[in-house]
Amino acid sequence: MRNIKLTIQYDGTGFAGYELQPGKRTVRGEMEKALFKLFKKKIKLISSSRTDSGVHSVGSVVNFKLLNPIPTDNLQMALNSRLPEDVRVIGTRVKGQEFNARFGAKSKTYEYLIYNGPVMPVHLRNIAWHIKQQLDLSAMKKAARHLVGKHDFTSFCAAHGDDKDKVREIHQLVISHSSLVIWGETKVPLIRIRITGNGFLYKMVRNIVGTLVEVGRGTRDEAEVKTILNAKNRCLAGKTAPAHGLCLIKVCYN
Amino acid sequence: MRNIKLTIQYDGTGFAGYELQPGKRTVRGEMEKALFKLFKKKIKLISSSRTDSGVHSVGSVVNFKLLNPIPTDNLQMALNSRLPEDVRVIGTRVKGQEFNARFGAKSKTYEYLIYNGPVMPVHLRNIAWHIKQQLDLSAMKKAARHLVGKHDFTSFCAAHGDDKDKVREIHQLVISHSSLVIWGETKVPLIRIRITGNGFLYKMVRNIVGTLVEVGRGTRDEAEVKTILNAKNRCLAGKTAPAHGLCLIKVCYN
Numbered sequence: 209m210r211n212i213k214l215t216i217q218y219d220g221t222g223f224a225g226y227e228l229q230p231g232k233r234t235v236r237g238e239m240e241k242a243l244f245k246l247f248k249k250k251i252k253l254i255s256s257s258r259t260d261s262g263v264h265s266v267g268s269v270v271n272f273k274l275l276n277p278i279p280t281d282n283l284q285m286a287l288n289s290r291l292p293e294d295v296r297v298i299g300t301r302v303k304g305q306e307f308n309a310r311f312g313a314k315s316k317t318y319e320y321l322i323y324n325g326p327v328m329p330v331h332l333r334n335i336a337w338h339i340k341q342q343l344d345l346s347a348m349k350k351a352a353r354h355l356v357g358k359h360d361f362t363s364f365c366a367a368h369g370d371d372k373d374k375v376r377e378i379h380q381l382v383i384s385h386s387s388l389v390i391w392g393e394t395k396v397p398l399i400r401i402r403i404t405g406n407g408f409l410y411k412m413v414r415n416i417v418g419t420l421v422e423v424g425r426g427t428r429d430e431a432e433v434k435t436i437l438n439a440k441n442r443c444l445a446g447k448t449a450p451a452h453g454l455c456l457i458k459v460c461y462n
Numbered sequence: 463m464r465n466i467k468l469t470i471q472y473d474g475t476g477f478a479g480y481e482l483q484p485g486k487r488t489v490r491g492e493m494e495k496a497l498f499k500l501f502k503k504k505i506k507l508i509s510s511s512r513t514d515s516g517v518h519s520v521g522s523v524v525n526f527k528l529l530n531p532i533p534t535d536n537l538q539m540a541l542n543s544r545l546p547e548d549v550r551v552i553g554t555r556v557k558g559q560e561f562n563a564r565f566g567a568k569s570k571t572y573e574y575l576i577y578n579g580p581v582m583p584v585h586l587r588n589i590a591w592h593i594k595q596q597l598d599l600s601a602m603k604k605a606a607r608h609l610v611g612k613h614d615f616t617s618f619c620a621a622h623g624d625d626k627d628k629v630r631e632i633h634q635l636v637i638s639h640s641s642l643v644i645w646g647e648t649k650v651p652l653i654r655i656r657i658t659g660n661g662f663l664y665k666m667v668r669n670i671v672g673t674l675v676e677v678g679r680g681t682r683d684e685a686e687v688k689t690i691l692n693a694k695n696r697c698l699a700g701k702t703a704p705a706h707g708l709c710l711i712k713v714c715y716n
C-alpha cells in the first residue's frame with residue numbers, strides 16, 4: 209500500500225470551504241472526484257487544513273493511501289487534467305506509511321492581505337480585505353508582540369470550535385507594508401500579516417487579524433490584546449476578519 | 463453643460479466586453495446603470511476602448527455630458543457605491559467641451575501576460591495565458607522589432623474589423639521576463655508583452671501576441687513577421703491570443 213502526499217493550491221472564491229458538505233462545491237469534493245475518475249475507486253483524503261469558504265491556499269498538504277501501485281510521475285498531470293481550474297496539484301510524493309497530513313503537521317503559515325486605500329482594485333477584491341481608514345501599523349505591531357509564544361488562545365477561538373486543548377504556539381507574527389504590481393507601473397499598496405504557529409484553533413487567524421485591525425483603527429489600545437488573551441473569553445476579542453483575505457501559505461512536517 | 467472624464471478599471475472575467483449588447487452583462491451597461499441611479503436620467507458614455515469579453519482594464523477613459531451642475535468631488539464615491547465590485551471609477555475630472563474619450567486618444571498602452579510553466583497558478587488563471595512549452599524570448603524580441611513603427615496592419619486585424627484605414631503606429635513593443643509575488647515567497651514567473659501605439663485595429667494586439675508566441679514556440683521564423691506584415695493578408699498571421707491575458711493599461715490625450 210502506497211501513501212501519497214499531494215501539495216495543492218486553490219482559489220477559495222468558488223468553494224464552500226475545504227471539507228465535504230452535502231450539496232456544496234468543496235475543495236475536498238473536487239479532489240476526491242478527480243481521484244475517483246483516475247483510479248475508479250473511492251479514495252478518502254486526509255488534509256492538513258480544513259479552510260473555510262472563501263479562504264485560499266497555495267500550499268495545503270493532503271495524503272491518501274492506495275493499494276495498487278501507480279506511476280506517481282504522471283500523477284500530478286493526470287489529476288490536474290481531471291480537476292477544475294481553481295484547484296491544482298503542485299507537488300506529489302510517495303511517503304512512508306506513518307505520514308499523516310493532518311496529525312503530522314508541525315507548523316503552518318498563513319498570510320492575510322489588507323488593501324488599505326480608498327478604492328479597492330478590482331483584481332484584488334477576492335483576495336484582500338478592503339479597509340478605507342488608514343491603519344496604524346506601529347500600534348498593530350506592538351499588539352502583535354503579545355500574541356507571539358505559547359498561550360491559551362480561547363479568546364481567539366470561534367465559539368463552536370471543537371478543539372479541547374486551546375493552547376497553541378505562535379512562532380512568528382509579522383505585519384508589514386508590501387505592494388503588488390500586476391500590470392503597468394502601478395504599485396498596489398498592501399498590508400501583509402504573516403503568521404506561523406504549531407497549529408491554529410478554528411477561526412483563530414481571522415480573529416487575531418480582526419482584533420489587530422481594531423488596534424490599527426485606534427478603537428482598541430495595543431495593551432488590550434494582552435488582557436483579551438489572559439481573559440480566555442471569546443466575547444472580548446475583535447470581530448472575525450473576512451475569509452477572503454486569508455491564504456494558507458505552507459505546512460511543515462518533520 | 464459639463465463634460466466629465468472618468469478613468470475606470472474592470473475585471474473583464476464577468477463581462478461580455480465593454481460595449482452594450484442586448485441581454486448581456488457589459489461594462490458600459492453597468493456604468494450607465496450606475497449613472498442612471500445617480501442622476502435619474504439616461505446618460506450615454508463615450509469610451510476610449512471597447513474591449514472584448516474577458517479583456518481587463520486598469521485605465522480606460524470614458525466621458526459624458528451633463529446639463530445639471532454636479533459636485534464632482536463626490537462623483538467617484540457616489541458611482542462606486544452604485545457599481546458592482548468588478549468595475550471601479552478610479553479618477554474623475556471636469557474637461558473642456560471638446561474632450562472626447564474616443565476620438566481624442568493619442569496613444570494607448572496594453573499589456574499581455576503569459577504564464578510560461580507547467581502548472582497554472584490558480585489565482586492567475588483569468589489574467590494570464592497558460593503556455594506550457596518554453597518560449598524563446600530572444601526570437602520573440604527580434605520578431606517584435608519588425609512591428610514597431612508606422613505600418614499597414616491589415617494582416618493583424620480581425621476579418622470583421624470595421625476600420626477602413628489600417629495604418630497604425632506602434633511606438634513601443636517590449637517583451638520581458640517578470641514575476642509576481644502574491645503570497646509567501648513564491649515568485650510566479652511571467653512573460654509580459656507591453657505595447658504602446660497611436661491606436662489599434664480590432665483584435666490587433668491579440669493577433670500580434672498570437673503571432674509572436676508562434677515565433678517563441680519555434681513554429682515560425684522571426685523574419686516571417688515582416689513577410690506577414692507586408693502581405694496585408696489576415697490569413698498569414700498567427701492564431702489570436704486568448705482575451706483573458708490582455709489588459710488595457712492607459713490611454714493618453716494631449
